[in-house]
Structure formats: C-alpha cells, structure tokens
Amino acid sequence: MGNIATDTARQIALLQERGMILDLPEEKIKEHLLDIGYYRLGFYWYPFQKNSHHEFEKGTKFSDVIKLYYLDNDLRILLIKYTNRIEINFRTKVIYYVSNNYKDSPTWFADPAIVNKEIIDFLDRNYNHQFIKNNKPIKQHHIKHINDKYAPAWKTLEFLTFGSVFNIFRNIRNKSLKEKIANEFGIVSLDKFYNLFKVIIDIRNSCAHGDVLYDYRRPTGISVIPSIPFNNKDRSSLDSCIRVVSYFLGNISKNRQTDLKDSINELFVSYTDNAALQAIIENKINYNFKVGI
Numbered sequence: 081m082g083n084i085a086t087d088t089a090r091q092i093a094l095l096q097e098r099g100m101i102l103d104l105p106e107e108k109i110k111e112h113l114l115d116i117g118y119y120r121l122g123f124y125w126y127p128f129q130k131n132s133h134h135e136f137e138k139g140t141k142f143s144d145v146i147k148l149y150y151l152d153n154d155l156r157i158l159l160i161k162y163t164n165r166i167e168i169n170f171r172t173k174v175i176y177y178v179s180n181n182y183k184d185s186p187t188w189f190a191d192p193a194i195v196n197k198e199i200i201d202f203l204d205r206n207y208n209h210q211f212i213k214n215n216k217p218i219k220q221h222h223i224k225h226i227n228d229k230y231a232p233a234w235k236t237l238e239f240l241t242f243g244s245v246f247n248i249f250r251n252i253r254n255k256s257l258k259e260k261i262a263n264e265f266g267i268v269s270l271d272k273f274y275n276l277f278k279v280i281i282d283i284r285n286s287c288a289h290g291d292v293l294y295d296y297r298r299p300t301g302i303s304v305i306p307s308i309p310f311n312n313k314d315r316s317s318l319d320s321c322i323r324v325v326s327y328f329l330g331n332i333s334k335n336r337q338t339d340l341k342d343s344i345n346e347l348f349v350s351y352t353d354n355a356a357l358q359a360i361i362e363n364k365i366n367y368n369f370k371v372g373i
Contacts, residue, residue: 091118099136100125103143112146123292124148127360144356151357152294154347156287159322162329162340163284167242169332170277173261174249179233181257186232189248196251202244203230215239243281250274265331266307275303279324293318295364317366322373345372 086094088110096102102109113121127148128140182188189195190203207230212218218239221231230236237245252258255270262273279302286296298316302308308327310320322344330337348367351357361367 086118088113088118095125095142098134099138099140100128100145101139101141103141104146109142112142116149121145121149124152127295127364128356139356141356144354147351147354147357148294148360151347151351151361152292155293155344156290158340158343158347159283159293159325160287162325162336163280163287165332165336166280166325166328167284170249171237171242171245173264174245175234175237177261178252178257181254186234187228187230187236189233189236190230194253195248196253199248199251202247206244207236211239242284246277246281265328267305269303272303272305275300276305276308276324276328279321280328283321283325294360296321311366311368311371314366318364319366319368319373326373341373 091113092102092106092109104112125136125140125145128136128145130137178188178194179186182191182194185191185194190200192200212222217235218231221235222228225231237248240248249258249261258270259268262268262270265273267273267276279298282298283296286293296318298321300316302310302315302320302324304310304315305327308323310323314320326337326340329340348361348365348369351361352369358369362369367373
C-alpha cells in the first residue's frame, strides 16, 4: 500500500490497473477489502504477481485470491485443533513423569539440581505478580500457601506457554527421563525429538498468530525417522510439517490422526476444480494429490 492510506475505490482501481480480473460485484469486493484488508490480501495475491511492479499474471481473478485466503484460513483452523491436542498431551506427560520421578520436589521446575540455570532465570523474570494475578488457580494457591515461592508443577506448567514447557523439558538435567518421554512418542534420539517437536510448536504459533501458511517454509530441514513418510526430499515445506503433526497425533490417538488426514485431504481435494489454486497447493505447500497426507 505504500506510505499513504487509500480508500476502497482507489484500491479497486489499483488492482484493475495491474491486471486483476475483478470477477465479483463491486460491493462484494469492497466488503472483502474492509473485512480482510488490502494489505493482508496482498499476501494472497502475491503468488499471482508477475513482476516487481505488482502486475498480475494474465487471467488472475480476485475470486481466486479470496479462495486462497479461505483455504489458508481453513487450514489454520485444522492445524490449531490438532496441534492443541499434541500440546496438551505433551504438557501432561512432562508434568506426570517428572513430578513422579521427583516426588519430594513438587516445584522441580525451579530446582537447580533438576533443571539448568536458564530455567531458574526464566522463572525470576516471568513468575511474577502479574503472572500470579492473571491465572486464578495460581493466585488461589498463593493465597492459601503464602510462604510458597511457586505453585506445584501440575499447576504452574498448565499456565505456561507451549514453548516455555518445551524449553523446561529441554533443560531437565536427567537425560534418561527426557528419553523416556521422547520414547512415549516413538522417538529414540533426543536430538531428533527436539527437531521434530519444534516443528509442532512453530506451526502452532504460526496458526495462533494468524500467519500465512500456504508458503510456509522451515528455516532448517526436518529430521528423518522411518515412521514419517515425507513425499519427496523437500523437508521444509508445509506438507512435511503436516506429516510431522500427523505422526505425533498418531502416537496419541489413531482416530484423531485419521481425522486429521481425512480433513486435510478433503480440504485440498475440494480445490482441484480450480487450476490456479491446485498449482499453489502442489508447488507451494508441496502436497501430492496422488499420495495425500
């Protein structure tokens, strides 16, 4: 949009000047521009641009841009749903196994004999008055137990972010205990577990923050294990990330794994009547219509 705000009339004129086919009624186009926003929609008409002057490939339709936006939105909703299931399961396993291994230390996450100093420093910065105030069960715990510096792990870790719980897990000193939890997901190597689980966290965070998904790329490749059937050598694509989500979900519930696969496949197949969208699904997401997830 540049540095000067424009109204919907000028936005529509710009799209037309750059070669977009405005195949929806003008009022509907305005509705989309005021609902989604010209700037955000720019992420979805970007793959249809042919040069740095923002001119569009011949035949680019406004309706296809909107369809891509809703494809992305539907995909985000699905991935939030299933990564949330993985998050809860992982959080529960960490709390259960570590707390039962250190029964005499209910606040083991703050014990320097159990976790690295990095976590102690994190708690000093984040387990503060505001954290206690914002989380009712934590607040009630401290009202009842006024001398406690922290609430027990089964309370505290429920209110930390997914990333924070994962970081606590990584900083547990007891390697065999971490391996036991990783083995619950069928992974022997801790390094591979860290790599694969970071995929779950990053995808979940991207979805939660409303990031664009169709052109999502991992900054580094995804570790290989026999149980994850990547469809080719591209292990940075969204398709590869979805396969990681599917793998972890299958270790929690085969039924939920089937639900995820069916939902993703049905979503992508529903766009096979649109050549432009099918090409983006194949070339950007790296999805193989013959194989599926």
